[in-house]
Amino acid sequence: MARYWLMKSEPSDVSIDDLAGLPNQSIDWYGVRNYQARNFMRDQMKVGDGVLFYHSNCEVPGIVGICEVSTPAYPDKFQFVPGHKYFDAKSTPENPRWVNVDVKLVRKTRVLSLKEMREIPELANMRTLQKGNRLSITPVDPKEWAFITRLLGA
DNA sequence: GCCAACGTTGGC
DNA sequence: GCCAACGTTGGC
Numbered sequence: 001m002a003r004y005w006l007m008k009s010e011p012s013d014v015s016i017d018d019l020a021g022l023p024n025q026s027i028d029w030y031g032v033r034n035y036q037a038r039n040f041m042r043d044q045m046k047v048g049d050g051v052l053f054y055h056s057n058c059e060v061p062g063i064v065g066i067c068e069v070s071t072p073a074y075p076d077k078f079q080f081v082p083g084h085k086y087f088d089a090k091s092t093p094e095n096p097r098w099v100n101v102d103v104k105l106v107r108k109t110r111v112l113s114l115k116e117m118r119e120i121p122e123l124a125n126m127r128t129l130q131k132g133n134r135l136s137i138t139p140v141d142p143k144e145w146a147f148i149t150r151l152l153g154a
Numbered sequence: 155g156c157c158a159a160c161g162t163t164g165g166c
Numbered sequence: 167g168c169c170a171a172c173g174t175t176g177g178c
């Protein structure tokens with residue numbers, strides 16, 4: 001049974017257009033340094049799971065595309081690069097601390113802004129909309145997934 | 155740039 | 167194990 005996820009990216013780092021411009025329209029979801037988010041990738045994500053690509057920390061935050069998980073979780077390459085923003089001295093290749101999956105673009109959508117999401121009763125319980133939530137990866141309920149993909153013209 | 159909310163670190 | 171201090175996220 002496939003699961004569904006919402007994954008946040010700052011467009012100044014990787015935007016939906018950046019993803020669309022990549023050779024395979026696929027990217028390694030590097031840089032997650034939160035244990036809950038890591039555990040979702042490591043323990044629950046399966047190839048083919050649905051992903052809502054979300055732009056955060058930007059002018060118009062919101063969902064901007066539909067993607068899918070395209071690889072199982074594997075060690076995040078940047079944790080081993082000294083001096084890199086995502087270097088982790090406590091992580092070793094033998095016992096890596098951080099992992100990521102690859103995410104492949106299915107299609108860009110219009111922007112479903114955070115503002116609009118908050119006005120939709122069917123989405124009121126979305127985890128990413130709850131007060132204080134900062135997790136960059138959150139599970140999406142199948143009903144919420146169905147509603148959003150329909151709204152965005154599946 | 156501000157700041158609320160949350161996660162992590164480290165002294166004890 | 168507690169918790170104060172600090173760092174980060176992310177909307178506004």
